[in-house]
Amino acid sequence: MSIKISSHFDAGAIEVVSTAQPSQINLNLRKDSNADFMQWFYFRLQGARDEACTLRILNAGAATYPSGWEGYRAVASYDREEWFRVDTEYDGKVLTIKHTPTEDSVYYAYFEPYSWERHLSLLGRAAYSPQVRIEDLGNTVDGRDLNMLVIGDEAAEQKVWVIARQHPGESMAEWLVEGMLDALLDVANPIARKILQKAVLYVVPNMNPDGSVRGNLRTNAAGANLNREWMTPSLETSPEVFYVKNKIHETGCDLFLDIHGDEGLPYNFVAGSEMLQGFTEQQMAEQNAFVQSFVAASPDFQTKFGYPTDKYYEDVLKLASKYVGHHFKCTSLTLELPFKDNADMPDDVVGWDGDRSAKLGEAMLQPILQHLNRNQVKTK
Amino acid sequence: MSIKISSHFDAGAIEVVSTAQPSQINLNLRKDSNADFMQWFYFRLQGARDEACTLRILNAGAATYPSGWEGYRAVASYDREEWFRVDTEYDGKVLTIKHTPTEDSVYYAYFEPYSWERHLSLLGRAAYSPQVRIEDLGNTVDGRDLNMLVIGDEAAEQKVWVIARQHPGESMAEWLVEGMLDALLDVANPIARKILQKAVLYVVPNMNPDGSVRGNLRTNAAGANLNREWMTPSLETSPEVFYVKNKIHETGCDLFLDIHGDEGLPYNFVAGSEMLQGFTEQQMAEQNAFVQSFVAASPDFQTKFGYPTDKYYEDVLKLASKYVGHHFKCTSLTLELPFKDNADMPDDVVGWDGDRSAKLGEAMLQPILQHLNRNQVKTK
Amino acid sequence: MSIKISSHFDAGAIEVVSTAQPSQINLNLRKDSNADFMQWFYFRLQGARDEACTLRILNAGAATYPSGWEGYRAVASYDREEWFRVDTEYDGKVLTIKHTPTEDSVYYAYFEPYSWERHLSLLGRAAYSPQVRIEDLGNTVDGRDLNMLVIGDEAAEQKVWVIARQHPGESMAEWLVEGMLDALLDVANPIARKILQKAVLYVVPNMNPDGSVRGNLRTNAAGANLNREWMTPSLETSPEVFYVKNKIHETGCDLFLDIHGDEGLPYNFVAGSEMLQGFTEQQMAEQNAFVQSFVAASPDFQTKFGYPTDKYYEDVLKLASKYVGHHFKCTSLTLELPFKDNADMPDDVVGWDGDRSAKLGEAMLQPILQHLNRNQVKTK
Amino acid sequence: MSIKISSHFDAGAIEVVSTAQPSQINLNLRKDSNADFMQWFYFRLQGARDEACTLRILNAGAATYPSGWEGYRAVASYDREEWFRVDTEYDGKVLTIKHTPTEDSVYYAYFEPYSWERHLSLLGRAAYSPQVRIEDLGNTVDGRDLNMLVIGDEAAEQKVWVIARQHPGESMAEWLVEGMLDALLDVANPIARKILQKAVLYVVPNMNPDGSVRGNLRTNAAGANLNREWMTPSLETSPEVFYVKNKIHETGCDLFLDIHGDEGLPYNFVAGSEMLQGFTEQQMAEQNAFVQSFVAASPDFQTKFGYPTDKYYEDVLKLASKYVGHHFKCTSLTLELPFKDNADMPDDVVGWDGDRSAKLGEAMLQPILQHLNRNQVKTK
Numbered sequence A, B, C, D: 001m002s003i004k005i006s007s008h009f010d011a012g013a014i015e016v017v018s019t020a021q022p023s024q025i026n027l028n029l030r031k032d033s034n035a036d037f038m039q040w041f042y043f044r045l046q047g048a049r050d051e052a053c054t055l056r057i058l059n060a061g062a063a064t065y066p067s068g069w070e071g072y073r074a075v076a077s078y079d080r081e082e083w084f085r086v087d088t089e090y091d092g093k094v095l096t097i098k099h100t101p102t103e104d105s106v107y108y109a110y111f112e113p114y115s116w117e118r119h120l121s122l123l124g125r126a127a128y129s130p131q132v133r134i135e136d137l138g139n140t141v142d143g144r145d146l147n148m149l150v151i152g153d154e155a156a157e158q159k160v161w162v163i164a165r166q167h168p169g170e171s172m173a174e175w176l177v178e179g180m181l182d183a184l185l186d187v188a189n190p191i192a193r194k195i196l197q198k199a200v201l202y203v204v205p206n207m208n209p210d211g212s213v214r215g216n217l218r219t220n221a222a223g224a225n226l227n228r229e230w231m232t233p234s235l236e237t238s239p240e241v242f243y244v245k246n247k248i249h250e251t252g253c254d255l256f257l258d259i260h261g262d263e264g265l266p267y268n269f270v271a272g273s274e275m276l277q278g279f280t281e282q283q284m285a286e287q288n289a290f291v292q293s294f295v296a297a298s299p300d301f302q303t304k305f306g307y308p309t310d311k312y313y314e315d316v317l318k319l320a321s322k323y324v325g326h327h328f329k330c331t332s333l334t335l336e337l338p339f340k341d342n343a344d345m346p347d348d349v350v351g352w353d354g355d356r357s358a359k360l361g362e363a364m365l366q367p368i369l370q371h372l373n374r375n376q377v378k379t380k
């Protein structure tokens, strides 16, 4: 059997240039739907068991975030359950993966994928909790269901919003939500129980279903970068934001968390709202308190590395967390998880992965609760 | 939240006519890709928790097998793991499902689905066995991988072929294969161990990937009914048969099993090759012996109900099992599982389902082994 | 840390002679409670990680069945879940185990143990089935509960009895029962469902609780070999048989299966009742039919190797299966499982073990059902 | 079948007075081995399915902690996996349990038990971690192995000691240790990874194996209350303390945690070392910091309710945590878990249980890490 590269499955994305022999597999990233972004890849290699394979992604240097390839190692899996890192090099132009698969069929990806089937299973499982209501917000561009979980009593005084995966290639964002939900719905978890005494949570585990299934890095089916659509979302090209923005105006918001992945920085960190006009000292104190609580809750979260404050200065209200922070004057953060690893605690085998993302999601309940505790005192 | 019907997911298929209120949900079956068959449905209902829903499939009477609706009950699930039967009536024209869902989101289907993600996971899991080789046979019309498992030593004297799901809506066929594979690869299973001492197995768990994902009943993406393509398969419209037929001519065949579902009969049964020209008494004895062994192995399998021998008299060699039986003069059977239930041992809660299909697949190893034992003696 | 041998846990049994160094660990078998039998051992070794250990059982030649050591390999485990075989030699006097443990703590045993805690869990799990009633038959000598499962409708015409582990060191007998019960209570298992339409089963998973916990090979706490007590059991020294014998006279019996392990023969086989006075041709035919059904159901069961018919000629009615066969004129068999392996299908890693025993228990449902089918016809 | 009460199994403990009928089951607590303590009970009831049972523990008023019965509800289980609370009343003399079991066999206990078999399985599972060494410290009075887990690099600068279940009836203490160990050995847990970069842990999951198996509340087999033996433990009557005390003097200690259950208070809390002579302000600050970190980590832990500081003034150095705090001048705490429930977050179904204890053990890693971080800075 000769070598075969394929990607016709959920989130699959690659272009095959040539597969003459195992040592000369040449590939290209392909662009997001109706857009010029490109970086996500996910494909299957067959026919190379026990062969020393060299897979070259020729156009890696033209990716959206070339710095993402510095120190990066691709993930691989035989069964799509267990993912591990493989040798990867970047010479400024070409990304070269070297791996000798021990099975007939092996998958390579930019990061551990999170499929639409798993998404639907997550909703199905969560729905059994008496605390959970599943709400449909509307249709995506391709016609998929855009769902939200409402957790707890909607009459609760405080409203917490968590949205994830506006950028669909950042699958770690949905792994984090899965970990957070599993902890939140565990009746023996005392932090979860306290949170649900104080607040209702609105959770959108996947803001970009179409981009996720299509294997995009940053856009939806219409080519829109959803995290630049919050000022003027449209039903035609960014209905995902349109519906969520409307809903948040309907419910109000006391804490907003938008979960992302960062291609470059090998750390977990947040970007806050301190650049917003009219951001008060009180808001700064609250934001800092949240961040400090998170540091205490998980050594995987840190504050040393992150974005410069001015990163998004222009048109900043196009971004979800800035928009919400501005309108609701609440703590509003973008949480960034790494594609690479947490350089403070690197793991040679798996790097940063779905499991560690899920644990960070569980740990995030602690700063959420402490935020609610402080806010409760304040509002009394 | 108002009522919503959606089907944009793996194997989803329905047309919405109107959803004015829970008691008046009107739907239509939709046709297979490029073909006139229609019977499979799979959709999600949101927004009707605790509402007494009446879902009417208006064009059920025009389905391919209207007799399939006699005594039929639809399956439903909240989490797509646990499927159960719901009240269903057929008046000769309209199929009416009555159900009060207890969750915000519920799925209804013709039969417990088997997704492409699960298919890939099955391959991934099986591949870890040192007995298994995964082979790619080529691309489907839509460009998916058509995979085969080769189990055991290819130098073995006897060759057993098992193919499933030529008709993609017959998902029970792949459930059966999953059960068979799990048993076959269990090192503590003595029947499996004996089989692998005597034979190599060629197993195609899903002959029709495109039709499966598209939610077709009987055809592939090009509209071809694969089980009528065995005389003259084409690379353009029935590559799935083209590749498998070639491979079987390459390997030879001593036992052929083609797994199907039958819309009408509430029984498990086989259709044999006795109508073939030149079918010998020896072949008849072998076929009967296989069938009797299967009866002994599983009370879910029976011989009283089945097809009349002349069902496929014309152009019979277009069918997989007839074609193979004719060319290789081996025992060659079509195994039919019910969509409804096994009327000999009905289960009010789940009817016939994936789990019972899987158990039948495990039980099928016993007649396979006994066939190999007899054949071994004969060929010595 | 120096070397330590300990056995103060469920079924633990050994005597320490000396433990000067890893290469010179000298041990003795210890006798059953109040009896001279000895062969079972089960102990823990600590302090020898990565050391090449030589464990010598000095008095092995004086064991009850010295032939049991021919071709025998001891089992070992680090976690008491996964058991594997280790190098073992027998020179006619001393049994020598050579093993280099890779953990600080390792267990060695004659066969994979089945603890009293697991026994109670098995009862607890089975009890949830609506088909099951747990009945207490009385107290053992030490005061433990002697329990029976009644499975199915007690008004059923046919009564099937299965008892196991009269000889407590034959733990494979209870593994077999666990496998049989799990299959029997699986609502998707068609053989189980058919059986429960025709018969009620009386199952005693452990006839000898005290001997099991004490780590005996053959006797109860009072030193009685229960399978020699069926003529005149006593409340004082063999209450376990006393209670079960009374119960069987109360219920009647149409099929009796007594599960044992055999120290010497590396095969699964049955000993029948053909030596009984008045044993009819009809009984012989029924017994043979059962045996042939069993052969078809599992290649791990065979008829070539077994006991000579006259093995128990004298006082034969002291044995459970002979006693019952004589009194109830029904098919009554002793099923023997190996301590060593099934030489027809040896497994280098685990030999014969709990998992394979459980699978044989599942397979045994098939001859049981076919016996019931034949018997049903006969009694009509 | 008539009513039967039995307790001949791991940790079983009760005396039967009379069992005339389900509504009149009279029982007595029995004393610890060689001691006058009594409070623990654990027994099985058979023969009362669907009967409204009234079980009266006649001598409850003479128990060691009669206040333990105020607001207390007994736990029950059918399978010894799922435990739930049942109606229980205390009139100052008699403890009355009212329950209608829905199965033939049901167990009642003072608290969810933790068996010796589970203890050995916990050790076996943990041992697979490359971070873990299992060390045998010596024999208990009855001859069981007293084991310690050494986790991490013994050359680490900081030494953390965790011991549990000096009082064997306080089974929640070992549930806590199980939760802590599972988290500690999870390679994806960032707190665990940080801890193991800084410290080695010495963990004794069960200080009192004999008392645990015998079903004692407070003493070992010799009748010794181990938490009063730390001044002058003896090889004859308190070898468990003798060995652990010696080992701790060998390793040193920077943080000591002794896990207990409290019969009366429905809260989780710690008792500190502030009553010790020479206890410094620095020590007070460290102890307070640990406690505050724990409060942040788990809402199940609190500081409002606890013991008065002078509770153990006399002979205080007989207690483990006081002895260690005094000798090593380190933070040294007794952690108390409730038998009843956490009154801050009561759970009607299970009360306080093994699962919640395990979660508290996982949460405890956070104050441990923060203690290590502070201590590290201090010692630099």
Ligand SMILES: [Ca+2]
Pocket: A167, A170, A260, A261, A262
């Ligand atoms: Ca992003």
Ligand SMILES: [Ca+2]
Pocket: B167, B170, B260, B261, B262
């Ligand atoms: Ca068909």
Ligand SMILES: [Ca+2]
Pocket: C167, C170, C260, C261, C262
């Ligand atoms: Ca025996």
Ligand SMILES: [Ca+2]
Pocket: D167, D170, D260, D261, D262
């Ligand atoms: Ca205590």
